[in-house]
Amino acid sequence: MLTNVSLVKTGTNGRSLKVDVAKALDLIGFTFPPKVNTIIIKLNLCYYWNASTGQTTDPQYVSAVIDHLREIYGDDVEIQLAEADASAMKTKYTFPILGYTTLAEQKKVKLLNLSEDAVQEKEIQVNGSKIALKVPKSLLQSDLFINMPKLKVMRATHISCAMKNLFGAIAYPRKVTYHPQLAETIVAINTVLKPNLNLVDGLVALGRFPVKLNLIMAGTNTFAVDWTAAQIMGYKPSGIKFLKEAIKENLGNPRDIHVVGEKIENFSKDFPTENNFNARLKMGLQLSFIKGYSRIAGDIIPPSLDDA
């Protein structure tokens, strides 16, 4: 069964973000459920950096989505902006720092720390590994679940987009402990959490450096969104471990993906691709050189460089 992924260039002809969100949804033929009481938007606030760095979901984009939802459902529907704490990040700081506390007040929506939510314990088997997950119940119980990831590269997984953003929804804050099985954990959480809609923030994307791509992506299938996102970021999706695992777990099929709206090349040509292999090699070599030099010269390695 075909699944659409739409690509929309925002801000052209002076259109507002809200109009472009509506356009992205029209292109995939998305129909909102007729009656909902609760809507949860999972943000991508991995750290304290402003949206202009390409690391975190832009509040202006979220604001446009809220406005669109209010038009459809009115003021009575409860909208929650959700994020979980992470190994190095506390939502009690990211919400105010990144402008979400202000946005929540302005738009009369709630902020939800998923790490403080009631959880459902799950154990998922992926690629022979059993992955234990604490899944926030709010995400499982909401009437409409919207995933709003950033489009960015990440050394450990090559790309970070819709599927990886759901990894960020795991309630347990010390998610760094999952890193030895990162691909498997990403797939595991994606077998449990199924957003109704993914709306990717590619307004400012992050490659080797941040770049204004002015891109909105929409899709209902999380795997399909990431398969497309990988191509925009210059990767061969079939070379990305978690996407390969996702195919095995029947989370999606590349042959079913239908890209609508703008062409992938319209964005990939401007994306500053990152060679993860070279970047990791460079980092590893640097540390090896420093360690070797330190032994020969009897010099100090600053602990902040050495602490692995």
Next chain:
Amino acid sequence: MGKQHLVDCLYMKEVKVVAAADPSKKALNKAQALGVANLYTDYAEFLNKEKNNVDAVIISVPNFLHFDAIRLSLESGFNVFTEKPLAVNVQQCKDIVKLVQDSGRKFMVGHNLRFVPAVEKIKADLEKGVIGNLEVATIEEILNGPFSHPRVPAPVADWWFDPQKSGGGALTDLGYHMIDLFNFFTGEDADVIFSDLSYKYNLPVEEGATIVLLTNKSLIRGIINVGWYQKSVFPKYNFRAILHGDAGFLSTDDLVPKKMYSHAAKEGAKNILKRIVGGKVRRLSYTYYWESYYKELALFFECIEKDTEPPTTAVDGLKTVQIIEDAYKLYKNTKGRKNVD
């Protein structure tokens, strides 16, 4: 910083590290692995038990503990090196100055930027008269502050965002160094004539600050610009001091290595050669900036050995905190724009 100082001490022949205190078990395990014998989770217990065993202590604790740790250390008879800021308010700083005077011990504050080679060079040139009279100094440091993402991720400690515990935000954290450098360059007392703080992060402390200082005697202006908002990662280091004089100008940008990796390779090669021929290795020169931490500690121990006055004193710390406190007051009273009618 505590780990950096510990490691630096281990490379100093004249120094023996005998004890360490840290509430973190992980940190103590690391210290033990590095050969430190006596370990404590409570610094008060450490200071009490090591009273007769130790000559000097290095204090690297959260800002709000500086005063108590310094007071206990001086009262226990230790020579003291403390990380900046001296303390979280002027009153505590004044009390520390008095405690230092009464104790007769050596006391030094970690104003490490004074020992960065580019800063040392422009200070020396300024004193030689290369740029004539100094008229304006612009000194800035914009980086990630407490938001630097460590290799092993850990959240930013809550005390950073509590003004009672931290003393303030970017101005206290980074501005402290910039103000000290201004005092170092001018050698004069200064007042704050403009103060604008940024609270875009919606935190109880500022993430950015721009203040203007004016010295009392020669009317030298200092423009201090600091911020925590920049996602920049070492070896990128967004710091500069520019001294504008009547006869010319001096800038650290002209002296800092343009290519840090080439600099590291060159300095590393020099040190290896020195090691081979039996010369003295210039510790951490390959990192450029970290060398300053080693240098300031080495100077502290030298002052103890030679019974000389440390180069950065409690009074230097007091003057800096006084300016910071004045800048906070000025911003609060005038929203920064003192001279606008």
